[in-house]
Amino acid sequence: MQIIDGKKVSAEVKERVRQQTLQLKNDYNITPGLAVVIVGDDPASRVYVNNKKKACEVVGFKSEEYALPAKTTQEELLDLVKTLNTKEDINGILVQLPLPKHLDDKAVIEAIDPKKDVDAFHAVNVGKIMLGEYDFLPCTPAGVMEMLHSYDIPVEGKECVVIGRSNIVGKPMGMLLLHENGTVTICHSRTKNLAEVCRRADILVAAVGIPKFVKADMVKDGAVVIDVGMDRDENGKLCGDVDFENVKDKCSFITPVPGGVGPMTISTLMKNTLKACKLQNNIE
Numbered sequence: 001m002q003i004i005d006g007k008k009v010s011a012e013v014k015e016r017v018r019q020q021t022l023q024l025k026n027d028y029n030i031t032p033g034l035a036v037v038i039v040g041d042d043p044a045s046r047v048y049v050n051n052k053k054k055a056c057e058v059v060g061f062k063s064e065e066y067a068l069p070a071k072t073t074q075e076e077l078l079d080l081v082k083t084l085n086t087k088e089d090i091n092g093i094l095v096q097l098p099l100p101k102h103l104d105d106k107a108v109i110e111a112i113d114p115k116k117d118v119d120a121f122h123a124v125n126v127g128k129i130m131l132g133e134y135d136f137l138p139c140t141p142a143g144v145m146e147m148l149h150s151y152d153i154p155v156e157g158k159e160c161v162v163i164g165r166s167n168i169v170g171k172p173m174g175m176l177l178l179h180e181n182g183t184v185t186i187c188h189s190r191t192k193n194l195a196e197v198c199r200r201a202d203i204l205v206a207a208v209g210i211p212k213f214v215k216a217d218m219v220k221d222g223a224v225v226i227d228v229g230m231d232r233d234e235n236g237k238l239c240g241d242v243d244f245e246n247v248k249d250k251c252s253f254i255t256p257v258p259g260g261v262g263p264m265t266i267s268t269l270m271k272n273t274l275k276a277c278k279l280q281n282n283i284e
């Protein structure tokens with residue numbers, strides 16, 4: 001059994017982005033810029049936003065934070081997004097989710113210029129992913145693929161089971177596995193015989209949002225288990241969707257929480273921002 005080290009792979013990705021950013025600066029005197037928008041004071045969102053700004057510093061990007069109060073109106077938020085769409089020194093716009101309940105996240109995402117949508121949440125980018133002709137990939141699923149590549153884990157012809165069908169993770173995750181010729185099943189709360197379906201998986205991706213949901217009897221011997229969960233256990237400790245301690249010995253590879261998929265989400269965001277900058281400047 002091997003534990004997939006997301007921190008290590010993420011650091012490698014960021015180092016590649018840093019080198020390319022240096023090159024961009026040398027050749028064209030251009031520095032990629034990312035705008036990070038956070039509304040309200042959700043403590044987890046604050047941590048993620050800080051980590052994104054830190055990552056920008058590491059790779060040599062400019063970052064701008066727009067921290068808006070929880071009572072911000074839909075109109076105010078849309079106005080900010082529209083302003084950022086036209087800012088020349090901003091190549092990527094990221095609105096941290098979840099937004100406070102009174103705000104319509106769909107409308108906000110659709111207001112982002114697709115060329116600056118470094119989360120790849122906009123319908124135009126989602127459509128391009130479906131067609132396999134994309135500029136950006138959504139950060140978490142693309143981070144998972146990067147981990148599989150980094151550990152030379154083949155997808156072609158494998159039984160891939162994704163638990164969860166969110167627009168952010170489950171659905172695009174299935175699509176990316178399909179692009180690499182995996183045989184993909186997406187499970188959800190109405191799936192019958194879920195444990196049986198999961199036991200078929202050579203690659204099992206858990207993105208349900210329920211702490212320690214995946215138990216040992218749902219995992220085939222030698223499976224690759226990827227845990228996208230970011231949950232809290234009964235003691236309030238950070239854990240994933242996989243019952244790691246009881247599952248790990250059945251796996252060939254497994255991702256831990258923390259230190260697995262989470263850091264990959266942020267390094268993919270750096271890749272996307274660099275790509276957005278290059279595309280907007282007609283480079284490559």
Ligand SMILES: Nc1nc2c(c(=O)[nH]1)N[C@@H](CN(C=O)c1ccc(C(=O)N[C@@H](CCC(=O)O)C(=O)O)cc1)CN2
Nearest residue numbers: 048095096097098119139257258259260261262263265
């Ligand atoms: N606009 C977006 N909103 C959200 C996204 C997203 O990709 N775009 N994803 C998640 C949150 N998220 C990034 O925004 C994210 C979550 C977790 C991590 C991470 O590195 N986690 C660490 C543990 C951190 C901790 O101690 O709490 C780990 O797993 O090691 C990074 C990014 C929802 N919103």
Ligand SMILES: [Mg+2]
Nearest residue numbers: 101103104105
């Ligand atoms: Mg809402």
